[in-house]
Amino acid sequence: MRALNKKRVLVTGGAGFLGSHLCERLLEQDCDVLCADNYFTGSRDNVAHLLGNPHFELMRHDVTFPLYVEVDEIYNLACPASPIHYQHDPVQTTKTSVHGAINMLGLAKRLNAKIFQASTSEVYGDPAVHPQPEEYWGNVNTIGPRACYDEGKRCAETLFFDYHRQHRLPIKVIRIFNTYGPRMHPNDGRVVSNFIMQALKGEPITVYGDGSQTRSFCYVDDLIEGFLRFMAAPAGVTGPLNLGNPGEFTMIELAEMVIRLTRSASRIEHRPLPQDDPKQRRPDITKAKALLNWEPRVPLEDGLGRTIAYFRNRFFA
Template sequence: MTPTTLVTGGAGFLGSHLCDRLLKDGQEVLCVDNFYTGRKDNIRHLLAHPRFELIRHDVWLPLYVEVDRIFNLACPASPIHYQNDPIATTKTSVLGAINMLGLAKRRKARILQASTSEVYGDPQRHPQPESYWGHVNTIGPRACYDEGKRCAETLCFDYYRQAKVDIRVIRIFNTYGPRMHPNDGRVVSNFIMQALKGEPITLYGDGQQTRSFCYVDDLIEGMVRMMNQDTEIGPMNLGNPEEFTIRELAETVLRLTGSKSELVFRPLPQDDPMQRQPDITKAKAVLDWTPKVALEDGLKETITYFRKVVSQ
């Protein structure tokens, strides 16, 4: 019997790529999205697929469906979007986790919770292993997302301990690629859109803060491997450990796009982390997973996608 997999946030950047992969693997896919940040264009090519179904729904409301596995990806993931309605962001993370864990409990389904590197906050340990508890401002403007995701992790492990729910928890580090929202405010999409439009490229602080960028195909492979294995519940870091300064990223985008945009500097936002790099020792050992796509190669694919967006 073909398994049915629920993907919440399935019309989003990551969710749509995951739906593609699960269909390719022969699964029935139930995609749930409220289209707050997800876009129908991301899944338009799937709407006629015989094993794909779309439901418009907010995960902070209960959902009664018959599924075998759940990927809970629903939540705005960029600062512009999650700070626009911080209460809704917290509700999506916390009530969404409660509802999806409750569904997993009822269905005896395995659930993978998409957590985030933001649970580490502005880290005082570098790189960040899963054992690090983080350095997070609980009342700052980013807390709706950071604390929402931390609470979702707590709920997963309490449902695991108390109700024996079959959980998997991953912590996603900066991911980029085609289908990113062009106005999501994240650094890769920002730089590419500004470069293609000939606008100044905006760097915050001195541009020396670092990030580690994982191409979407690599991340989806790690997510699927995490869901399919039976030995580790997590949390599990998934990201590319290669570290780049934000200025290096900007200069690479300028070179690959051929843009003449200038670099401009703005004050650093509150609680913006200075360093972010995953320790993926556990993922290498348990999942036999390591990112394969180099930053420059992934940026070329992403730039190609955004050229089409700009020309529309």
């Protein structure tokens, strides 16, 4: 029997890149952790080192189906987050965001549990406002190839706030900007993992368009710290809240940094820009600084060094 004062926390998508790091931190905070994942993009390997911990439980489950468990808090991270994966089955991606939100909100309502939604900067689409504050409503193509993810996450946010208003459910909604670090999927199609894998293989670094489009990159440890601070914030602090690194880099700058850090002989190769690819993406984290006293601390070069070491040891040892 678990101690009466020990918090039991459900993490959906807990065997994924972000989820596995979150499970680690929750265990460090002396929580009982229930990790649920259907392994579409997550992997048992990401949490294998936690399986011997008596306070960690791993369950194979798809959030598009109801889940009947007893927990105190819920972190809803379940959804493929890279274009290659979420465009593989776009209908299922929308279901994961929408049905998954409905099922987890229903569980939270039954338990009166605090629930956290991992939303995304993709709700801003190809932004006409830069950097993007939480008040910006976005510029999203509702029928484009990225809409299954963008609109699914937007609908999930709507559901969270309607449950909050209608049922007084305690919610926390985070909008995550580009995050990177160890345990990223090597073939997820996202720019950091793409560039690192290509550089380590000595293949051309594929840059889409002229490489002038920008992104902001937050190291995973910084992001998870933001998750935990936000979940611990007073009930009235619901979000949505941007979490990300306001440092802005062009794709060319990132490619050159990866080539230098890997000591690769790879050259840069330009490809056509994909449809609806945002030209710029940078968070306004004024609210996160004020509400959580949070801002990223890991510089891009340091974080890339740690991520490159992980990829090299995991896939090239």
